[in-house]
Amino acid sequence: MVLQATGGYDVPSDLTAEERQELENIRRRKQELLADIQRLKDEIAEVANEIENLGSTEERKNMQRNKQVAMGRKKFNMDPKKGIQFLIENDLLKNTCEDIAQFLYKGEGLNKTAIGDYLGERDEFNIQVLHAFVELHEFTDLNLVQALRQFLWSFRLPGEAQKIDRMMEAFAQRYCQCNHGVFQSTDTCYVLSFAIIMLNTSLHNPNVKDKPTVERFIAMNRGINDGGDLPEELLRNLYESIKNEPFKIPEDDGNDLTHTFFNPDREGWLLKLAGGRVKTWKRRWFILTDNCLYYFEYTTDKEPRGIIPLENLSIREVEDSKKPNCFELYIPDNKDQVIKACKTEADGRVVEGNHTVYRISAPAPEEKEEWIKCIKAAISRDPFYEMLAARKKKVSSTKRH
Numbered sequence: 001m002v003l004q005a006t007g008g009y010d011v012p013s014d015l016t017a018e019e020r021q022e023l024e025n026i027r028r029r030k031q032e033l034l035a036d037i038q039r040l041k042d043e044i045a046e047v048a049n050e051i052e053n054l055g056s057t058e059e060r061k062n063m064q065r066n067k068q069v070a071m072g073r074k075k076f077n078m079d080p081k082k083g084i085q086f087l088i089e090n091d092l093l094k095n096t097c098e099d100i101a102q103f104l105y106k107g108e109g110l111n112k113t114a115i116g117d118y119l120g121e122r123d124e125f126n127i128q129v130l131h132a133f134v135e136l137h138e139f140t141d142l143n144l145v146q147a148l149r150q151f152l153w154s155f156r157l158p159g160e161a162q163k164i165d166r167m168m169e170a171f172a173q174r175y176c177q178c179n180h181g182v183f184q185s186t187d188t189c190y191v192l193s194f195a196i197i198m199l200n201t202s203l204h205n206p207n208v209k210d211k212p213t214v215e216r217f218i219a220m221n222r223g224i225n226d227g228g229d230l231p232e233e234l235l236r237n238l239y240e241s242i243k244n245e246p247f248k249i250p251e252d253d254g255n256d257l258t259h260t261f262f263n264p265d266r267e268g269w270l271l272k273l274a275g276g277r278v279k280t281w282k283r284r285w286f287i288l289t290d291n292c293l294y295y296f297e298y299t300t301d302k303e304p305r306g307i308i309p310l311e312n313l314s315i316r317e318v319e320d321s322k323k324p325n326c327f328e329l330y331i332p333d334n335k336d337q338v339i340k341a342c343k344t345e346a347d348g349r350v351v352e353g354n355h356t357v358y359r360i361s362a363p364a365p366e367e368k369e370e371w372i373k374c375i376k377a378a379i380s381r382d383p384f385y386e387m388l389a390a391r392k393k394k395v396s397s398t399k400r401h
Helices: 017-078 080-089 097-106 112-120 124-135 144-153 161-178 186-204 214-220 232-244 365-380 383-400
Strands: 002-004 010-012 266-274 280-289 292-296 306-309 314-318 326-330 342-344 350-352 357-361
Touching: 017 080, 017 112, 080 112, 097 112, 097 124, 112 124, 112 161, 124 161, 144 161, 144 186, 144 232, 161 186, 186 214, 186 232, 214 232, 266 365, 280 365, 292 365, 314 365, 326 365
Parallel strands: none
Antiparallel strands: 002 010, 266 280, 266 357, 280 292, 292 306, 306 342, 314 326, 326 357, 342 350
């Protein structure tokens, strides 16, 4: 005979009281165990849910942070100071020269022209950032050309003489710090660095016809080592390094129209009066840099349609019945002499220009004035040579005293 026990168990009727009690205890423990398992499952589900929610919250935070960083980079590329301020205000960057220098050194998504502009500012904090930035470069056991290659690839050198001076001064100090005993002073390193940069331009700018020899390079740098000469072997090695491989200039947005070291002094659309039997006005993209005026058919062109060296030229405003805001480039006192220039024909051939004057029209009077001002400055001076002459004078003066 079988009895129905509480909880749904079939209990034999012939069991003793002790056996029945033991069976009831087993049943109760099993129920408690099942309840414990269910509680554990509920707790696991709750924890898993919390982890999932936490992950999605962190993911949203990271997405938001990445968006703000991307926005900060865009702001920096348009206005470096405003971009840095935005990143600091949103706790994406610490307001220390070391943290900002690290951000610029990594350079992720940053325009290298903007980096150069920020590092070159004369503000005291920017100067501190510049020195922290330079400290991140390791120049130990590199010759001067190798160090310059590394340094000048991390940003794009600005065009302003004072900015260049500060940045190259900081470079020279860091190089000498990493390479004790190579030069007598940082002034020597500074002067030689500029000589190398000018050598690079002279050897690899197609517009420079008179290429300097190694002997001329050595002669140019006599007496710069605190009045003494640098080892000839050192200068020959530096010369050969530049001759065999020009500096790689960082490009922004994959488009670098200039063929020289500086950023353009000025650039923009102008109309140029073309020669030939029928005079026509053609729209061209002009770039003023390295004492030359380059013009392109499109801003995306990799090679200029024409190059006008500004050496020995003059500029003047002129009235033209067909176009407003005109000015001309010409050779003073030689009105019939052809200006030394070159242009690229439609078939790709490079030929000499045949202009005795270049007549150009600007879109507005203000732009005409600005172009005339910038071209006059480009004709009359070269910041590299000015700074190099000043530093050589300082070195010789120090040596005398």
